[in-house]
Amino acid sequence: MASPRRIELIILGNELLLGARTNEHLSYLASELGSYGLSIARNFVIQDDASEIGKVFKDAWKRSNILITTGGLGPTSNDNTREAIAKALGRKLKFDEDTRISIEERLSQTGMTLTEKVMKQCYYPEGFTLLPNRIGTAPGLLYREGNKTLIMLPGPTAELKSIFEKQAIPHLKKSNFLVHEKNSILVRTAGVAESIIEEHLTPIFEKHPNIKVGFCSKHNLVDIRLSPKRPGLSSKTLKKTAETCKQALGNHFVCFGATPLAEVVIQMLAERKKTIAVAESCTGGLLANAFTDVPGASQVFAGGDICYNNDAKIELLDVPESLLLQHGSVSAEVALAMVTGVAERFCSDYALSSTGFAGPGGGTKENPVGTVYLGFYSPLGAWSRKIHFMGDRPTVKQHAVNAALDWVRRELLEEPSLSGQPSIEEWALAEILK
Amino acid sequence: MASPRRIELIILGNELLLGARTNEHLSYLASELGSYGLSIARNFVIQDDASEIGKVFKDAWKRSNILITTGGLGPTSNDNTREAIAKALGRKLKFDEDTRISIEERLSQTGMTLTEKVMKQCYYPEGFTLLPNRIGTAPGLLYREGNKTLIMLPGPTAELKSIFEKQAIPHLKKSNFLVHEKNSILVRTAGVAESIIEEHLTPIFEKHPNIKVGFCSKHNLVDIRLSPKRPGLSSKTLKKTAETCKQALGNHFVCFGATPLAEVVIQMLAERKKTIAVAESCTGGLLANAFTDVPGASQVFAGGDICYNNDAKIELLDVPESLLLQHGSVSAEVALAMVTGVAERFCSDYALSSTGFAGPGGGTKENPVGTVYLGFYSPLGAWSRKIHFMGDRPTVKQHAVNAALDWVRRELLEEPSLSGQPSIEEWALAEILK
Numbered sequence: 001m002a003s004p005r006r007i008e009l010i011i012l013g014n015e016l017l018l019g020a021r022t023n024e025h026l027s028y029l030a031s032e033l034g035s036y037g038l039s040i041a042r043n044f045v046i047q048d049d050a051s052e053i054g055k056v057f058k059d060a061w062k063r064s065n066i067l068i069t070t071g072g073l074g075p076t077s078n079d080n081t082r083e084a085i086a087k088a089l090g091r092k093l094k095f096d097e098d099t100r101i102s103i104e105e106r107l108s109q110t111g112m113t114l115t116e117k118v119m120k121q122c123y124y125p126e127g128f129t130l131l132p133n134r135i136g137t138a139p140g141l142l143y144r145e146g147n148k149t150l151i152m153l154p155g156p157t158a159e160l161k162s163i164f165e166k167q168a169i170p171h172l173k174k175s176n177f178l179v180h181e182k183n184s185i186l187v188r189t190a191g192v193a194e195s196i197i198e199e200h201l202t203p204i205f206e207k208h209p210n211i212k213v214g215f216c217s218k219h220n221l222v223d224i225r226l227s228p229k230r231p232g233l234s235s236k237t238l239k240k241t242a243e244t245c246k247q248a249l250g251n252h253f254v255c256f257g258a259t260p261l262a263e264v265v266i267q268m269l270a271e272r273k274k275t276i277a278v279a280e281s282c283t284g285g286l287l288a289n290a291f292t293d294v295p296g297a298s299q300v301f302a303g304g305d306i307c308y309n310n311d312a313k314i315e316l317l318d319v320p321e322s323l324l325l326q327h328g329s330v331s332a333e334v335a336l337a338m339v340t341g342v343a344e345r346f347c348s349d350y351a352l353s354s355t356g357f358a359g360p361g362g363g364t365k366e367n368p369v370g371t372v373y374l375g376f377y378s379p380l381g382a383w384s385r386k387i388h389f390m391g392d393r394p395t396v397k398q399h400a401v402n403a404a405l406d407w408v409r410r411e412l413l414e415e416p417s418l419s420g421q422p423s424i425e426e427w428a429l430a431e432i433l434k
Numbered sequence: 435m436a437s438p439r440r441i442e443l444i445i446l447g448n449e450l451l452l453g454a455r456t457n458e459h460l461s462y463l464a465s466e467l468g469s470y471g472l473s474i475a476r477n478f479v480i481q482d483d484a485s486e487i488g489k490v491f492k493d494a495w496k497r498s499n500i501l502i503t504t505g506g507l508g509p510t511s512n513d514n515t516r517e518a519i520a521k522a523l524g525r526k527l528k529f530d531e532d533t534r535i536s537i538e539e540r541l542s543q544t545g546m547t548l549t550e551k552v553m554k555q556c557y558y559p560e561g562f563t564l565l566p567n568r569i570g571t572a573p574g575l576l577y578r579e580g581n582k583t584l585i586m587l588p589g590p591t592a593e594l595k596s597i598f599e600k601q602a603i604p605h606l607k608k609s610n611f612l613v614h615e616k617n618s619i620l621v622r623t624a625g626v627a628e629s630i631i632e633e634h635l636t637p638i639f640e641k642h643p644n645i646k647v648g649f650c651s652k653h654n655l656v657d658i659r660l661s662p663k664r665p666g667l668s669s670k671t672l673k674k675t676a677e678t679c680k681q682a683l684g685n686h687f688v689c690f691g692a693t694p695l696a697e698v699v700i701q702m703l704a705e706r707k708k709t710i711a712v713a714e715s716c717t718g719g720l721l722a723n724a725f726t727d728v729p730g731a732s733q734v735f736a737g738g739d740i741c742y743n744n745d746a747k748i749e750l751l752d753v754p755e756s757l758l759l760q761h762g763s764v765s766a767e768v769a770l771a772m773v774t775g776v777a778e779r780f781c782s783d784y785a786l787s788s789t790g791f792a793g794p795g796g797g798t799k800e801n802p803v804g805t806v807y808l809g810f811y812s813p814l815g816a817w818s819r820k821i822h823f824m825g826d827r828p829t830v831k832q833h834a835v836n837a838a839l840d841w842v843r844r845e846l847l848e849e850p851s852l853s854g855q856p857s858i859e860e861w862a863l864a865e866i867l868k
Contacts, residue, residue, distance in 0.1 A: 014648050015648065015649075015650045016460060016461070016464065016477070017460075017464050017473055017474045017475075017477065018464055018465065018468050018473060018648045018650075018659055018661075019460070019461045019462065019463070019464030019465025019466070019468055022456045022457060022458060022460075022461045023456060023457040023460060023461075024456060026450060026451075026456075026457060026479065027450070027456045027457075030450070030451050030452055031452070034452055039451055039452060039481075040451045041451075041480075041481060041486075042478065042479070042480050042481075042486070042490075043450070043451065043478070043479035043480075044476065044477070044478055044479075045460060045476070045477035045478075045479075046475075046476050046477075047473075047475060047476075052475070052476070056476070075629050076628060076629055076632055076649065077632070078649065106824070109822050109824075115629070117629050118629070135824060135825060135826070136824065158825050158826050158829055214452065278740075280719075280722075283726075284722055284723055284725070284726025284727070284731070285714075285719035285720065285721070285722030285723035285724075285725075285726055285738060285740070286719065286723045286726075287719070288714075288718055288719030288722070288740040289718055289719035289720045289723050289831075290719075291718070291719075292717075292718025292719055292720075292740070292742065292831075293718070293827065293828060293831070295793070295794055295795055295827060296795065297718070297742070298742050298743055301742050302742070302743070302746065303739070303740050303741050303742050303743065303746040303750070304719060304739070304740035305737070305738070305739055305740070305750075306712075306719070306722040306726070306737050306738035306739070306740070307737050308726065308731070308732050308735050308736070308737050309732055309736070309737065312736065312737040312780060315779075316737070316739075316779070345749075345750070346746060359729070360729055361729060361730065393727065393729060394727060397723075397726075397727070
């Protein structure tokens, strides 16, 4: 009945079934497996109920070669996956002392003690392999039976990802479930609509009917994922096609892989040994946060001022009060004064500023909600630019941040760097070394 | 076999199974049904394949009272839901002239013509009711058999929502599936682990076996959703229980409903006519961003400094250089100097600061990665606190932000406000007026 390498996924998700969260586990695992040319045949989201878990598990286990479960391994009374699956397979639960020690160590760092509830996590069904959890408390579990593999992952996303990538994937490789190396390339672009990108690239894709092309656009970025339609397409062909896309995209091309835009900008600045500062009004810290999300940002990111009212703009950024009175705080003139002020304050080589109406309140006839003025400062001079974004408050903020980052990126492309952009071969090498 | 009002959901989702999108249909439908006291027992995400659809549909139809499908009703060759379900139920497809006219009208507006592919959408299984689509082309479908109802919705989210709310919900009400009005309450807590909250509240829930309790914890917040186990529980009982939870939780209680922590803090400060400023090192703008995500934040949020290196801490926040040299930038002393400096700079009543090692690099034996010192400034004085968080860089940052916000919240609770916290009745009224 089972077709070769059929994968099913069971997600324990009272929270999902109540609508309290979106299903991030599915999108993460699907794209990870997808990069090996594998796809998930069926995904269940079920309630944290022992009998429900047992029923769904038994059926899915019959059909699948790889069965993955997520969630339900933690300490609360809703965490029943371990127990329900042990019962379905007729396995006893055994206690693991190493897990107890590791949980105790972890808890002691946060000043908590080991309660009886937490101890649940030290048990595992007989014959299963424990996959230690380096981030949280509940370990993952792995079980093999003939040509079938069961992988049980904890629910918290960071723990799930860490265990899946560092432990489950190597297991699947060793047992020949993943016969091909990761073979997918993501081409990231910024600043251009998906439909225009698609028009640009269609002639390339028409020449390669074996390549599966997926578009995904979000907040001013468009990602194009190239992968084999079925396992077997050479990675050389895929790389060559990705390189052709890059050439066709020109300055719209950001990078291969899903590197955040801020990280790309930080890399470009680091190569040039330059620094950047930010002065934020309407983006309110989101731009600084994008920079500081990048490990090692401090080398390049000099700092920022969040100047949410006129007093702060005057006091901290030396924006002349007359400018604020004459043009209003949401204006090209103020964006320019802010960006110059912050560059001087932090002695940075480059700077960015934002001032606008993120909504839902505010806005004028001339500058309706969604209007943002960005400022850009470089050793060559300072400029400002007016852009209008659609969407709610967080969307306008995120769009403005990406537009600001893309502005520096494009300007830096015009300036010489020490090393230049990495080629697809250098990128692929770096991926392997990761 | 079927329990009363069992609901299952089948989502046709090649894109979801490839990881190209997240499953928004589930979260939308689950929270809509949840607000009527109903929950989805099981959700399937399956591939757009006629035999797969047939198999999953037959099983689910046996078990369910309400079965909902989304997707697969459109014009492409992957759209097989209508045909597969007609076959599974042994129904012939019939042509609907009204649908043809309405699709033709819609297409003519966009300058397109009716092709044979598009005509697929004019067919419906005999005995089914068409649910006209006012936004797109593919109509939804509804079918009743004994105590069972099948609802088939198109995939595009806006069309799905419109048909579900305006047509499916009234049908379900008329046929007595939704006998009660919307009825669920979310109780938000902060600063305490899910397992401790559960221990606190279990005695309350044991007295109310008719109330369904769902926990959802994320970044130092734990949400508890109370809803009726089955329709019929009075909203009065639900409110009374929520109020009892609030009392039992004491200062751990944040609010009824999913108001962001920063918004709760802003409301409390606004009631007291006070302002707040932030000095961020390791949270790098995320704390300022949490405040500025709240519409109208400017009346309370004075501004912030992102001081990512020592120079900025000395220049902008008047942190004494000797302190940095003696104690290091990640220390209680520096957190304190930062928070005092920023309160003075922005002339704010309150202030928060952060300095720590968010990882993955950095950290010392005494202050390993995940260590964060928070500073708190108020008219009564200034304090600092050391906390250790687990997780990757963005997780540590988010945890630190929520811990900082929760700190101000708890301190403000001890100070008199003008209006006090809203009662559950006031909250319920505000919800209705929304």
